[in-house]
Amino acid sequence: MVQYATDSSIAPTRPQFRRWVKAALMQEAEIVLRLVDEAEGRELNQQFRGKDYATNVLTFVYDEMQPLTGDIVLCAPVVSQEAQQQHKDLLAHYAHLTVHGILHLQGYDHIEDADAAEMEQLETRILAALGYADPYSEAAASAVAAQ
Template identity: 45%
Template sequence: MKKKASARARKSVPPITILVDDKSWRQDKTVVPLLRRAAKTALASMPANLLPVGAEGGLTILLTDDARMLALNAEFRGKKRPTNVLSFTSGEDGAHLGDVALGYGTVKNEAREQGKTLAAHAAHLAAHGVLHLLGYAHEKRADEALMEALETALLAKLGIGDPYAPRPFKKRRKALH
């Protein structure tokens, strides 16, 4: 007798293509594999019957630099500054779920400021971007809380701690004169 597939998760996920536009992303060999696992985990968490049209065509993750993120953010959101992650849903029915772009400089700086590894922070942002492609948003407080809970649960499956947990304050050493 075959086991029934879980209504909560799926074993096969749509294809994920990762394009590395900025070689800096490859400096840490753990970043791209963990980021891919985060995206797969986010896709697998959605029951197949609830996936948006286009999901079967997969998604693309672009790992780029801040200059490209600035251009994308300005063109699509009217904001003249780089950002950490952008998501673009596809308008093509059944062909492609969409695209997620991450900017190296911003992601690296945020990871350092937040006391996280680059790989863990990039994985979090990849999962965040995929959730947007799946229809989740965070404009309203209730939606934000749901999205944060989903991200935390997805990352826990990968052994990554709660990205929203407060970080301990580190005292800076006084400079010697």
């Protein structure tokens, strides 16, 4: 299910989100993907991570059994701002963050360097299959470093 809880006029469609989710999903799952505004994104990040700012994507796993259940929250203003700052296509950035959240839902993380490398390679492969450029390419890294 996709929920739009934001005033953002530029957001991916439900079919786009479904395509991205299916590309990254390796098991049966029941997922709610929710687009939020900055206030809700900040509130959720504060409540669940103790961070007083809105972040791009949050993943909540409720049950790891079959089917896997969880929520993915994307903060539309943060995603849009990041895409602009990093000189990325907005839909490509949404695709990347959706894939990223789906991988988190399935137990992938990027705390340790080796895990981060594995997750990034998987994201890159999935995004390439969807027709998107490597989000970790030199151009992306240069844009991030310039922030």
